[in-house]
Amino acid sequence: MGKSVTGRLSRALKLESGEFVPVAWSFAYFFCLLCGYYILRPLRDEMGIQGGVDALAWVFSATFVLMLAVVPAFGWAVARFSRRGVVIVSYGFFVANLLVFFVLLRAEVAPEWTARAFFVWVSVFNLFVISLFWSVMNDVFDKDQALRLFGLIAAGGSLGAIAGPGLTTLLVERLGPINLLPLSAALLIAAVVCALQVMQRAGPASGAKPSARVRSESVWSGATHVARSPYLLGICVFIVFYSALSTFLYFEQARIVEGAFESSAQRTQVFAVMDLATNTLTLALQFFATARLVTWLGLPIALAMIPVAVAVGFGALGLAPTLVVLVVFQVVRRAGNYAITKPAREMLFSVVSAEDKYKAKNFIDTVVYRGGDAASGWLFTGLSAIGLGLSALAFAAMPLAAIWAGFGIALGRARRAREQGQQNQDETTQPHRGGAI
Numbered sequence: 001m002g003k004s005v006t007g008r009l010s011r012a013l014k015l016e017s018g019e020f021v022p023v024a025w026s027f028a029y030f031f032c033l034l035c036g037y038y039i040l041r042p043l044r045d046e047m048g049i050q051g052g053v054d055a056l057a058w059v060f061s062a063t064f065v066l067m068l069a070v071v072p073a074f075g076w077a078v079a080r081f082s083r084r085g086v087v088i089v090s091y092g093f094f095v096a097n098l099l100v101f102f103v104l105l106r107a108e109v110a111p112e113w114t115a116r117a118f119f120v121w122v123s124v125f126n127l128f129v130i131s132l133f134w135s136v137m138n139d140v141f142d143k144d145q146a147l148r149l150f151g152l153i154a155a156g157g158s159l160g161a162i163a164g165p166g167l168t169t170l171l172v173e174r175l176g177p178i179n180l181l182p183l184s185a186a187l188l189i190a191a192v193v194c195a196l197q198v199m200q201r202a203g204p205a206s207g208a209k210p211s212a213r214v215r216s217e218s219v220w221s222g223a224t225h226v227a228r229s230p231y232l233l234g235i236c237v238f239i240v241f242y243s244a245l246s247t248f249l250y251f252e253q254a255r256i257v258e259g260a261f262e263s264s265a266q267r268t269q270v271f272a273v274m275d276l277a278t279n280t281l282t283l284a285l286q287f288f289a290t291a292r293l294v295t296w297l298g299l300p301i302a303l304a305m306i307p308v309a310v311a312v313g314f315g316a317l318g319l320a321p322t323l324v325v326l327v328v329f330q331v332v333r334r335a336g337n338y339a340i341t342k343p344a345r346e347m348l349f350s351v352v353s354a355e356d357k358y359k360a361k362n363f364i365d366t367v368v369y370r371g372g373d374a375a376s377g378w379l380f381t382g383l384s385a386i387g388l389g390l391s392a393l394a395f396a397a398m399p400l401a402a403i404w405a406g407f408g409i410a411l412g413r414a415r416r417a418r419e420q421g422q423q424n425q426d427e428t429t430q431p432h433r434g435g436a437i
Contacts, residue, residue: 022201023149026137027156029194033133034157036187037126038164038279042271043177044122045254046264051115053254059116060247060377063123064370070124071366083139084199090132091192094125095185102181127366129188136195158283165275168268177268222363225356231418232360234411235348236368238303241404242341243372244379245310248397249333251380252317252390253326260323274327278334285339294344300412302344306336307405311398318394348411351418 048056081089101121104114141149168180226232261267294302313329349357383393 019145019149022140022198023152025194025197025201026149026153029136029191029198030133030153030157031160031163032187032191032194033129034160035164035167036160036184036191037129038161038275039168039180039184039187040122040125041275042165042168042172042268043180044119045271046177046268047115047118047122049254049258049267050264051112051119053251053258054381055112055116056251056254057374057377057381059119061374062116063120064374066120066124067127067366067370070128083136084196087132087136087192087195087199090128091188091195094129095188097121097125098181098185098188102178102185105178105181129191133195136198140198158279158286161279162276162283165272165279168272169276172268172272173265177264222356222359222361223367225360226363226368229352229356229360231411231414232352232356232364234407234414235345236364238345238404238407238411239364239368240372240375241307241400241407242337243369244376245314245397245401245404246333247373247376248380248393249310249314249317249330251377252321252394253330255390256321256323256326270323270327274331277327277331278338281331281335282338285335289339293340294347298412299344299347299415300409302340303408303412304405306333306341307401307408309333309336311401311405314394314397314401318391318398321390321394344412348415351415351422 048059051059101114101118105111105118137150137153167183171180171183226236257267257270261270293305297305310333313333316325317329349361352360380393383396388396
């Protein structure tokens, strides 16, 4: 009975012989990982408020500095230790961290500093656990399997991203925000079990021989590639505008939510509801809209859509800096980014060299992104210090969003030009076979 059900599922999902079990474990692995992270994310946002809204610029800078220190160390480790060892030690380290934070927060040890440390830790944690997940996936499945299976596996993460804030919304008032940390730690332990099962079963199932070590590229080796390429520098500018406007909105969110609720559990619940709505809308857009929008409108317009929506949203927030406007704006912006802007942005890298797809992209996704967060955090703080209120800051962000949209259109056109140039080059290098054309 079990085998017949498995067989029917394999046919329905277009899985080849022996793939069902490793794919199921991979699906569960990503589900547990993102479910655990999205339990932590609302609590992280609450800790940002408890650590002091005025200190957020320092917290963003600390995140950037810690990332600069940890990323090269992580790259060194994954290049030298066995894949199994990296998974066990890395996730075990994060579980231990979570339990330490649980004890410190329950005991109210230096509450403001512990809250700030937790905010920084979660902001770095999500970068590494997801990066390690995809390292494992790319190591145990070959490139042909990746094309067929990664979309299905990623759906596990999407469901986890919905289940995590859903659990937080249901449990936070009963248990309290801090008591959700052990639940997240348990899900991370479950992710380790799933990862070990994937590594044990995927290789034999695929006939591939996964390497004993995880391959990794240094984050710094892409910096010189970026500096020499106007196209890659343009992508950096696009990322900086995205991160700057996201940080502006995050700071406004912290101040509005802080003023709207006195209870920590209520604030955590609001953040969880926002995550739940965002991830549900994202999944719906991914299923029904992303591919159609990019195909119908073209990449330049796809890259400019959310920047234009962000300009409109900041205008609405400037006119009415209220919780309702904030929540609607934040949910639409984040879902649009995950479902439209990010996939469109990833397409920009399809016309760069194979080396730049790893080295330059890794540098842009980490150093440039987090650096933009830190710099814009201080910009927001400086503008607030000279007397600009929430409405004025929202209106100040509108022209930045318009410039961001312009960069999106320019980058989409530049990608099209590079693609055409590569096609022309391929045609001129094809051997001449004679005969009529």
